[in-house]
Amino acid sequence: MGSPEQQHGVGELHADSAAIKRGIDRLMTQINTMNTTEQQVNELNNVLRSAYVSGAGQQLQAGINTWLDKYRQVKTKFDWVIDGLMQSDTTFLDVDANNSDTATQFSQSLYNELSAKSAG
Numbered sequence: 001m002g003s004p005e006q007q008h009g010v011g012e013l014h015a016d017s018a019a020i021k022r023g024i025d026r027l028m029t030q031i032n033t034m035n036t037t038e039q040q041v042n043e044l045n046n047v048l049r050s051a052y053v054s055g056a057g058q059q060l061q062a063g064i065n066t067w068l069d070k071y072r073q074v075k076t077k078f079d080w081v082i083d084g085l086m087q088s089d090t091t092f093l094d095v096d097a098n099n100s101d102t103a104t105q106f107s108q109s110l111y112n113e114l115s116a117k118s119a120g
Contacts, residue, residue, distance in 0.1 A: 020107075024085055031082060034075045041068060077118075084117040085110070 045064050048057065
């Protein structure tokens with residue numbers, strides 16, 4: 001099974017893998033919540049558009065549209081992260097004593113891909 005140091009390293013990889021899996025699940029939940037929120041704000045905006053034609057209503061709609069634009073920009077960044085995760089080989093998340101070196105290489109690859117996405 002390897003030296004105690006190697007076994008300890010595998011344990012750390014197990015913990016890291018579990019944390020990464022939880023993080024991915026939370027990101028997916030956040031994306032779903034963001035999609036729902038965007039849909040609800042769009043529906044509200046459509047109701048307001050038909051109900052208010054005054055200058056104040058137009059200002060409110062302009063504010064909502066500005067908010068939606070910024071919200072979509074943030075959501076796009078979340079989508080990039082998820083796309084990077086889905087395109088990455090995440091087999092390193094299934095860590096055991098036999099693939100700890102491979103797991104380390106894959107985790108570095110994932111980090112590099114996500115870093116490249118965020119820089120671009």
